[in-house]
Amino acid sequence: MKQIVQTYLSKKTEAATLAVFRILFGLMMVWSVIRFWYNGWIESLYLEPKFHFSYYGFEWVKPIGDWTYLLFILCGLAAILVTIGYKYRMAIIIFFLSFTYIELMDKTTYLNHYYFVSVLSFLLIFIPANAYFSLDAKWNAKKRFQFVPKWNVDAIKLLLAMVYIYAGLAKLNSDWLLEALPLKIWLPSKAHIPVIGEMMGYQWVHYAFSWFGALYDLTIPFFLLFKPTRWFAFFFVVVFHIMTGILFNIGMFPYIMIVSSLIFFSGGVHHRIVKFLANIFKINKSLFDNGVQFNLKPRFRKKLVYVVVTLFFVIQLLLPWRYLTYPGELFWTEEGYRFSWRVMLMEKAGYAQFKIVDGQSGAWFYVDNSDFLTPFQEKQMSFQPDFILEYAHYLKKHFESQGHKNIEIYVESQVTLNGRRSTDYIDPTVNLVGEKESFHHKKWIIPFKDEIKGI
Amino acid sequence: MKRKFYWIIPIFAVLFIWACSSDGDDTETPTDDVGMTDDDDGTSATFARGAMLANWADNIILPSYNAFLTDLEALKSDFGTFENDRSEANLVALRTAWITAYKSWQNISMFEIGPAEDNGLRLTINTYPTDVDLIESNITAGTYNFELSSNRDSRGFPALDYLLNGIADTDTDMVAVFTNAATGDGYVTYISDVINDIETRVTTVRNAWQNGYRATFVENDGSSATASVDRFVNDFIFYYEKFLRAGKMGIPLGVFSRTQAPNLVESFYYPQLSNELFLDGLTAVENFFNGVAFGTEDSGESLASYLVALGREDLRDDIQTQLNSARSAIVALEPFRTELETNNPAEAMFSAYDEVQAAVAMFKVDMVSAMSIAIDFVDADGD
The missing domain is CATH 1.20.1420.20 (M75 peptidase, HXXE motif)
Structure with missing residues (x-):
């Protein structure tokens, strides 16, 4: 066994593959940051709200006023440095930290693809993506390598494969497969899209999209890994992601996934891409083709990298299953929903009215949520229990500071899931002031009235 | 590479066709609890x-x-x-x-x-x-x-x-x-x-x-945060929630402040009109929902017919019923100002308010979700 592992770890592959990945990933990130800024989202998502929803344990991560712009500048500059491969190690660490900090500032904006970027950039810290066709390698012969350990490239492939397969497994449920939900709800509203719009109302289209989507997610990594099917699979990657990009408002995600899938190609393809870039920018490509293999030098450091990367994948592998430790329907309680590649799985909406009660006199009043939350925050809050609790605690503090005493907070809420009629969501008799956030099951969520079978 | 890749086409094609056609058995049994009536496969919804x-x-x-x-x-x-x-x-x-x-x-x-x-x-x-x-x-x-x-x-x-x-x-x-x-x-x-x-x-x-x-x-x-339907449905619900429900009733009732405030009713100096103004607003909401042409009995495409096209007659009926209940409850009240000045708490007006309130979740949660309406001006990415 040890022999097999040792042999595998000593296998080498073309560093050009990592170079292409680094450049394209870096460019995508630069574009993402610019787009985010250009759309005014720094203001509307991080500066205008009075209150931000925090991840459990990361309550200290908050927007930092006008300095938030600096954070985005830092993130964008780091992405540029990653792209050109200048001071790569420092750049990718700064990128990982700044990007992750941004994501942690407010969980209202949680998206699986942002999480993917965070996770991927963490992995890239341990991978010498600057070994080839980078400024680091150009200017310093000691950092110049034509070959890198094969596991470096495989790690990225593995992460991508996990994203796809977990996204596919999440679709193996009765709503998705038997009811074609939520696509049955989403697709008909796309009737105005030219050419394909007319088809979006047919029920067979909803089922075809659902089943094909699940099948695609579950199998595409294997078709990409298998050389004879690779080009064809890549064609499907492009079609699938462009299609979802047209139909849904998912920003950069399709492009990031298309570009990332190139990692599955062999070194020859990447050498051609590098050659193409080298011609445009008048860079001497042969300088990098030195036949030298990258090798992490101090044994201790090498071991540390192995341990960290192994741990990373173990966590990635287990995290999506944590929902099994909670009772109740995952889609309803969302306990263990995030960080698990559950993408575009449900149409969920809610309505939550908070009642502030004076525990002694019984006098009460309702909160106008728009006094405290943006419409986006209110929307996200109204169907996620951890948001509801955090907001209740914020309201308690707010009204206490206004001189209210003996505050009890109750919530009257309704939630609809995948087109089912809305039903009561949070137990309206539970005083949320007395409930604490934790990883334990939230007993004050009213159990789901229906059943969704499957994973 | 080129020579080999063609053999996968039939496989993908078969899988795709299988994916398309495998809805046959499952669609025959409409699940009532989901509230979706299954359309005939031949018509576009x-x-x-x-x-x-x-x-x-x-x-x-x-x-x-x-x-x-x-x-x-x-x-x-x-x-x-x-x-x-x-x-x-x-x-x-x-x-x-x-x-x-x-x-x-x-x-x-x-x-x-x-x-x-x-x-x-x-x-x-x-x-x-x-x-x-x-x-x-x-x-x-x-x-x-x-x-x-x-x-x-x-x-x-x-x-x-x-x-x-x-x-x-x-x-x-x-x-x-x-x-x-x-x-x-x-x-x-x-x-x-x-x-x-x-x-x-x-x-x-x-x-x-x-x-x-x-x-x-x-x-x-179209269908996006900036499209007319999405924007206007947001505005429509905003009117119902903030101006009809809260402005005309909730705020004078002290629902948001715990103190009844008769001085905050609409048409304070001519109090016999307040309830009528509310009912006129409610009628306008109903007519808009049902697509009734102004001043006539004729109706055209509307939120109600949209729900029907989506197979959600259940929701349309519930909304219509709820708006009717709200109307009956309001009609039975004395002028708001009298209710508030003579009763504290104004129980009857509170229960009428609850009837008005009950429609909010139907509009804001069920209807918006059924129609995939984007929430107010949020054009941030989804996933």
């Missing part, structure tokens, strides 16, 4: 949002604006009569015309989109409670600028409410105020200015609809 927008614009919004301006014209004419002959009889006629126009306003209040939104129409025409001290000091000063937002509380229908109903206890005393040799003209001029202000603003909005905005509105028939 898409809904022409553009047709609904056209119905809204041509048969509801524009006719409502025109009818309002006609009622305002009548108010102006009765005012002209009163201005020249400040008798009690003419005051009563003027008040009646004000009631008609105020009721007519309830039909257009919800259309706060496009030109109305740009002009902040609702805030400038119907912000209450009105600021009596500000009105009096404006009249005393003889100069005032209605363009200033600081004058928002001293104009529009609530200002007329004070001037025509609250300025003195009896009609005789009121006529005395208007005929006072020293100060009477100041009051009459102020009424005239308020009416003209309303007319100018609504005319501007109506003209903007006629000259271009109608086309902009109807052509933007």
Whole structure:
């Protein structure tokens, strides 16, 4: 066994593959940051709200006023440095930290693809993506390598494969497969899209999209890994992601996934891409083709990298299953929903009215949520229990500071899931002031009235 | 590589066809709990949002604006009569015309989109409670600028409410105020200015609809945070929640402040009208939901027919039933001001409020979700 592992770890592959990945990933990130800024989202998502929803344990991560712009500048500059491969190690660490900090500032904006970027950039810290066709390698012969350990490239492939397969497994449920939900709800509203719009109302289209989507997610990594099917699979990657990009408002995600899938190609393809870039920018490509293999030098450091990367994948592998430790329907309680590649799985909406009660006199009043939350925050809050609790605690503090005493907070809420009629969501008799956030099951969520079978 | 990749085509094709056709057995049994009726596979369940927008614009919004301006014209004419002959009889006629126009306003209040939104129409025409001290000091000063937002509380229908109903206890005393040799003209001029202000603003909005905005509105028939349907449904629900439910009932009830405040009712100085104004607003909401052409019994494409196209008759019926329950509950009430002044807590009004409230979640959660309506101006990415 040890022999097999040792042999595998000593296998080498073309560093050009990592170079292409680094450049394209870096460019995508630069574009993402610019787009985010250009759309005014720094203001509307991080500066205008009075209150931000925090991840459990990361309550200290908050927007930092006008300095938030600096954070985005830092993130964008780091992405540029990653792209050109200048001071790569420092750049990718700064990128990982700044990007992750941004994501942690407010969980209202949680998206699986942002999480993917965070996770991927963490992995890239341990991978010498600057070994080839980078400024680091150009200017310093000691950092110049034509070959890198094969596991470096495989790690990225593995992460991508996990994203796809977990996204596919999440679709193996009765709503998705038997009811074609939520696509049955989403697709008909796309009737105005030219050419394909007319088809979006047919029920067979909803089922075809659902089943094909699940099948695609579950199998595409294997078709990409298998050389004879690779080009064809890549064609499907492009079609699938462009299609979802047209139909849904998912920003950069399709492009990031298309570009990332190139990692599955062999070194020859990447050498051609590098050659193409080298011609445009008048860079001497042969300088990098030195036949030298990258090798992490101090044994201790090498071991540390192995341990960290192994741990990373173990966590990635287990995290999506944590929902099994909670009772109740995952889609309803969302306990263990995030960080698990559950993408575009449900149409969920809610309505939550908070009642502030004076525990002694019984006098009460309702909160106008728009006094405290943006419409986006209110929307996200109204169907996620951890948001509801955090907001209740914020309201308690707010009204206490206004001189209210003996505050009890109750919530009257309704939630609809995948087109089912809305039903009561949070137990309206539970005083949320007395409930604490934790990883334990939230007993004050009213159990789901229906059943969704499957994973 | 090229030679080999063709063999995968049949495999993918077979998988794809299998994926497409495997819905056969499962679709035969509609699941009632999901509330979706399964359509015949042969028909497309898409809904022409553009047709609904056209119905809204041509048969509801524009006719409502025109009818309002006609009622305002009548108010102006009765005012002209009163201005020249400040008798009690003419005051009563003027008040009646004000009631008609105020009721007519309830039909257009919800259309706060496009030109109305740009002009902040609702805030400038119907912000209450009105600021009596500000009105009096404006009249005393003889100069005032209605363009200033600081004058928002001293104009529009609530200002007329004070001037025509609250300025003195009896009609005789009121006529005395208007005929006072020293100060009477100041009051009459102020009424005239308020009416003209309303007319100018609504005319501007109506003209903007006629000259271009109608086309902009109807052509933007897509599905996104900035598309007309998404934006207007947001505005519609916002009206129901904030202005009908909260403004006309919830806030005076003290639902958001724990103190009943009868002074915050709409039409405070003519309290027998408050409930009627509410019911007019509710009727406008119902007619809009059902797509009923203004002033007729005919209906076109609407939110109701949209729900039907999506197979959600259940939800349409529930919304209609709930709005009816709200109406019955309100009809049974004494004027809001009386309810609030004689009962604390005003139990009957509270339970009527709950009926009004119950429709909010149906609109905001079930209907919006069924139609995939994007929430207010949030165009952030999804995943």
